Amino acid sequence: MIATAARGEDLIELRGVTKIYGEGQATVRALDGIDLTIRQGEFVAMMGPSGSGKSTCLNILGCLDSPSQGSYRFADVQVEHLSLDQRAVLRRNFLGFIFQGFNLLNRTSALENVELPLIYRRMTARKRRELAMRALADVGLADWADHTPSELSGGQQQRVAIARALVGRPKVLLADEPTGNLDSARSKEVMEMLVEFNQRQGITIVMVTHEPDMAAYAHRQIQFRDGIIEAIQ
Amino acid sequence: MILWEIYLLAQRTILRNALRSSLTMLGIVIGVGAVIIMVTLGSGATVKVTQDISKLGSDILYVRPGLGPHGPGGVRAASKPFELADARAIENSVAGLRAVAPTADTAGQAILGSANRSTTISGVTNAYFTVQGWQLADGRFFNDAELKAGKSVCVLGQTVQKELFGTVSPIGKAMRVGKISFKVVGTLQSKGASTFGQDQDDVIVIPLRTFQRRIAGNTDVRNIIVSVEPGVSTQAVKTDIEGLMRERRMIKAGQDDDFHVRDMKEIIDTFTSTTTIMTALLSAVAGVSLLVGGIGIMNTMMVSVTERTREIGTRLAIGAMREEVLLQFLVEAVVLAAFGGILGILLGLGASVLGARLIGVPFIFKPGIVALAFFFSGAVGIAFGYLPAQKAAQLDPIEALRYE
Ligand SMILES: Nc1ncnc2c1ncn2[C@@H]1O[C@H](COP(=O)(O)OP(=O)(O)OP(=O)(O)O)[C@@H](O)[C@H]1O
């Protein structure tokens, strides 16, 4: 369904994307006519004050939410024409997510957490295990595969989450404040890991962050304010 | 996700919350267990009754003074008892009979030395042994002289024999019934408990005349047992006997009978109607437990969906389709219910084995009802698990991910 774009080609294109929440008097224009193009292999940071629409934009990019107006093209697909199930398939095959709150399944081992996306790709148990072990090794947690999230530190949990996001070799990694719950040393660790994946595997990364130090790792910084893009550096 | 993966996931979730899961299953366990016990013991009892009746012969009528068990006031004390002449009259004027056995009985003490036992003393003619299907274990029945003269001879049931004589052969020995000395001429083969739980072997049988003269001190006959020839309609014989007895007891037209002719069918009907009431009652209990069990499952699944909102959000975000989430929770509910069903089946069968032994009916394994109970519990899981599963599948991934 999706032709692979070569590195440097346009992968994501938002045109006039508007998101309106609520009805009548209480409407909020979370996004107000955004145009944004992201190329294959880029590392983009989204910055801006609270409530400026960063998460809304990221959720739309992640096909978890749909714009009220405007169009979203992912590779050669117009996302607004996809059904809910087709979006789920797009997510499972091409997108990886990292959340601020890690969102690992508790009482489930690190390995099984990393295997989770592969289950929905109907991969066999052996193949899943192999790929998940490799992904855990990539984030330096090979020895922690059998531990549950409650037995891991915050930094380790976020690394498990990174392994889960990347185990299926997605085209795009979407991260909403991935270092929001971590101290500066752990944050640096995570960022260096993301940079490495971006460079070595060519994975496109879109990251929301409040911290300029973290945004500095990205190729481009997109400034949001009141639902519009104020500046791109 | 393939179904097997979903099943394993559900099983793991259920085992992880073992206590909650078992409490949730309880309703289903009780419901299914009740169904299994009810059907297994019910069919055991039916088989037992059928066996007993075919042993007794379904061609037997009991003629008694007073009203039947269905009449108002039960047996009427005022009803005139029968006499030997009534039995003779039946024998002589009703066609199609194999044997007519007048009997009378009372409770009495059997004594031998220091051993004694309260038992039933039955006064009978030899026809009694025929109509009731008694076989000799040892010795003989009564001879004509003993019957006519009312000699003090007796035939012992197994229970009385064992209690008084132990392993010693009682034939030819003397014993007492109350104050009167009797000579034992025979012993009966065991018949065990009756359909209604009475020990049929707890009896001393003596000639009717002896009973009337020496024990009762009257000429009353309590009971006339009539055995009908094979192929003859018991209904017709019953009508004949009723007509004859009305005539002999001078009951005017329009007046109610002061006696009652019961056939085995009526006795079976009484039994069956009791079983039917029990079955209906237990079915209601089973139905209510299954309903309560279903609601329990729904409740637990609702709580589970709420607790796992973030998990559901995560699954949806990483690419689960809504049907896959729906299926996951539905399968969990079904597995929960099916586990409950299996547990209920095992407990029900176990209880049935014990219960069958306790009430003396055969244990009859009915694979059909076991399969039905299993599928029904699965169906309860689907019916009551659908709503929570639907709720899980309809969650908005963004909100679910943010849920605290
Ligand atoms: N589900 C919703 N219903 C109504 N309004 C919403 C909803 N989600 C977001 N909003 C509003 O849309 C605007 C943008 O929200 P968004 O979460 O995108 O901001 P953000 O830039 O991610 O902020 P933060 O840095 O605090 O995470 C806010 O005014 C917010 O209140």
Ligand SMILES: [Mg+2]
């Ligand atoms: Mg946000």
